[in-house]
Every structure is written in C-alpha cells, then in structure tokens.
Amino acid sequence: MREDGRSPRRLDARVRANETVGKDCLLLTLEVPEIARIIEPAQFLMLRGPEGRFPYLPRPFSVCDLVDDRGADGLLQVLYHVMGEGTEAMAGWREGETVSCLGPLGHPYTFPRGDFTPIFLAGGIGIAPFPLLARRLPVDPRKAILLFGARTADGLYGFERMREIGVQERLATDDGSAGRKGTAVDLLVELLETEPPENPVVFACGPTPMFKAAQAVVQRFGVPCQMSLEERMACGYGACVGCAQAISDPTAVEGWRYALICTEGPVFPAETILYARPSSGKESPACSVLEKGRDS
Ligand SMILES: Cc1cc2nc3c(=O)[nH]c(=O)nc-3n(C[C@H](O)[C@H](O)[C@H](O)COP(=O)(O)OP(=O)(O)OC[C@H]3O[C@@H](n4cnc5c(N)ncnc54)[C@H](O)[C@@H]3O)c2cc1C
Numbered sequence: 064m065r066e067d068g069r070s071p072r073r074l075d076a077r078v079r080a081n082e083t084v085g086k087d088c089l090l091l092t093l094e095v096p097e098i099a100r101i102i103e104p105a106q107f108l109m110l111r112g113p114e115g116r117f118p119y120l121p122r123p124f125s126v127c128d129l130v131d132d133r134g135a136d137g138l139l140q141v142l143y144h145v146m147g148e149g150t151e152a153m154a155g156w157r158e159g160e161t162v163s164c165l166g167p168l169g170h171p172y173t174f175p176r177g178d179f180t181p182i183f184l185a186g187g188i189g190i191a192p193f194p195l196l197a198r199r200l201p202v203d204p205r206k207a208i209l210l211f212g213a214r215t216a217d218g219l220y221g222f223e224r225m226r227e228i229g230v231q232e233r234l235a236t237d238d239g240s241a242g243r244k245g246t247a248v249d250l251l252v253e254l255l256e257t258e259p260p261e262n263p264v265v266f267a268c269g270p271t272p273m274f275k276a277a278q279a280v281v282q283r284f285g286v287p288c289q290m291s292l293e294e295r296m297a298c299g300y301g302a303c304v305g306c307a308q309a310i311s312d313p314t315a316v317e318g319w320r321y322a323l324i325c326t327e328g329p330v331f332p333a334e335t336i337l338y339a340r341p342s343s344g345k346e347s348p349a350c351s352v353l354e355k356g357r358d359s
C-alpha cells in the first residue's frame with residue numbers, strides 16, 4: 064500500500080450526470096474529490112452501483128477526463144460502452160444517486176524524457192483514457208496524433224474532446240463508413256511508413272486483437288509503445304488473481320511469468336506482453352478464474 068496519500072480508497076461517489084453520447088456509449092460524471100485530485104492517466108476505478116442493486120461485483124473503468132483540469136471541483140468522468148449486464152445497470156444510474164468507487168488503482172502511462180511525438184492508438188472504447196493523457200502531456204498536445212479505429216462510424220465516439228485539446232486525429236472503420244477503411248493499426252503502419260514523426264511514442268488502448276497487431280508493427284519500426292490492457296476484474300487490487308497476463312521477465316526462471324494486470328498494470332511495455340507462452344507456443348491469455356465465477 065502506498066503511504067503518500069495516493070493509496071486506493073473505497074469512497075462514496077455522487078452521480079452528477081450520466082448521459083448518452085453515442086450508440087451504447089455514455090459519459091458518467093462522478094463527484095469524488097479525493098480521487099479526482101490525484102488520478103493519473105490509465106489508472107482506473109472499480110465501480111459498483113447503489114447498495115443492494117445489481118451488479119454486486121464492481122467493474123473496472125479508466126478515468127476519461129476531469130471536468131476541471133486538475134480535479135479541483137472534485138468531478139471526474141468515465142466514458143463507457145454498454146457491454147453486458149453490469150454496464151446496462153450502470154446506464155440506469157441517475158443524478159444524485161450514490162455509488163461505490165474504489166481507486167485510484169493501477170499504474171499510469173509514463174512519459175519519456177525530452178521531446179517526443181505522442182501517438183494515441185485507440186480501438187473502440189479504448190479511446191477512454193486518452194483525453195486525460197492528452198491533458199497531462201509534457202509536450203504540446205498539438206503535436207500529438209490520435210489514430211482511432213472502430214467497427215462502424217457510430218463507434219467513433221469521444222474523439223471530439225481530443226480535438227478540443229488540440230490533438231490531430233485520423234479515423235478508420237472496418238466498413239469504411241467513416242475515415243479510412245481499415246483499422247487503427249493500419250493507420251499506424253501508414254503513418255510510420257509515409258510520414259514518420261520525430262521520436263514517436265505510442266500509447267495504446269483497445270481490444271486484444273489490436274494489441275497483437277500493434278505489437279508486431281511497433282517491433283518492426285522500433286517504436287516504443289505502452290499498452291493499457293483490459294481484462295475482466297473482480298477485485299482490482301490483487302486478491303482474486305483473476306487478471307493474470309503472461310509477460311516476459313529476464314529475472315524469472317523461464318524468462319517469463321504471470322503478472323496481475325490490476326496491480327502491475329494495466330499499462331505494460333508492448334514488448335513484454337506475451338500472447339503465446341514461449342515454451343508451448345499456445346495462446347496464453349489471462350488465466351481468468353472469473354470465467355467460472357462471474358456474479359449474476
Ligand atoms: C483497467 C480497465 C479499464 C477499463 N476502462 C473502461 C472504460 O473506460 N470504458 C469502458 O467502457 N470499459 C472499460 N473497461 C472494460 C469494462 O470494465 C467492461 O466492459 C465491463 O466490466 C463489462 O461489464 P458488463 O457486466 O457490462 O459486461 P459482462 O456481462 O461482464 O461482459 C459482456 C461482454 O464484455 C466482455 N468483457 C467484460 N469485461 C471485459 C473487459 N474488461 N475487457 C474486455 N472485454 C470484456 C465479456 O467477455 C463479454 O463478452 C475497462 C477494463 C479494465 C480492466
């Protein structure tokens with residue numbers, strides 16, 4: 064546990080707004096000053112609804128943005144996609160209700176020393192942590208480039224906020240209904256091949272297939288990349304061991320080991336993430352105990 068006043072705390076958070084901002088996508092504004100003042104980009108919260116109401120287990124969400132730049136008004140925002148029963152219940156949270164919030168959890172993205180060109184690689188709701196990250200950049204956000212892909216045009220939500228901050232955007236959709244036909248990773252290849260920025264650093268967030276494709280690309284071009292991984296989480300602080308991810312680790316006996324995404328991540332250097340176990344070549348995703356034990 065950290066002793067610097069930044070340790071995670073379980074707090075009551077008041078719902079200030081919960082508005083639909085896109086197809087199956089809502090922006091939740093919570094009043095929780097203790098966390099708003101210290102949260103860092105890609106750190107996350109475990110959110111659970113009002114006492115006695117479903118879902119009984121909390122769900123993990125990054126903080127998308129703060130209403131006041133430094134959280135002085137105590138308001139933080141979560142951009143979320145309705146995926147299943149938990150997020151469906153969340154969509155019903157009303158202004159004035161009190162929900163349970165544990166955070167801040169996990170480790171944030173980190174910035175390199177000196178000048179660099181930030182590249183945000185977002186797949187779908189993976190855009191969520193980037194507005195806060197863009198606000199905290201140590202370089203001019205107008206240098207930054209958002210490469211944002213979704214299945215269809217109505218999945219491209221949230222990038223207007225990045226535009227307001229000054230970030231340039233390039234969009235892609237699988238069906239070509241907005242932006243280029245293709246994926247966010249296609250946009251990355253195009254950028255690195257045709258107009259490579261100076262000292263690029265990629266910050267990625269999205270689904271596993273995007274991470275796998277991006278990992279190969281950043282390796283090919285020798286570009287540093289941090290990936291904020293997502294996994295089902297029951298506790299968020301290392302107790303349930305439900306969010307294990309294989310990573311390379313030269314100090315481990317076999318050169319790799321499992322890391323808990325909630326406590327060691329969610330951000331990992333791209334080159335450390337192992338999607339196939341080195342010894343077997345078999346797929347090696349999280350050994351999720353939640354597969355069996357989800358709450359109802
Ligand atoms: C660190 C972290 C930060 C996250 N930040 C955000 C965010 O800012 N906004 C947001 O919309 N979502 C975010 N997520 C994902 C979010 O937690 C899940 O979408 C949510 O828990 C789904 O709950 P549910 O009960 O609605 O869906 P369930 O009924 O549990 O699942 C519905 C479907 O979603 C899949 N699913 C469930 N959880 C995850 C997950 N963690 N990753 C990928 N697929 C999942 C299931 O396999 C299933 O197919 C984050 C996850 C993590 C680990």
Ligand code: FES
Nearest residue numbers: 299301303304325
């Ligand atoms: S979510 Fe419980 S150990 Fe990571």
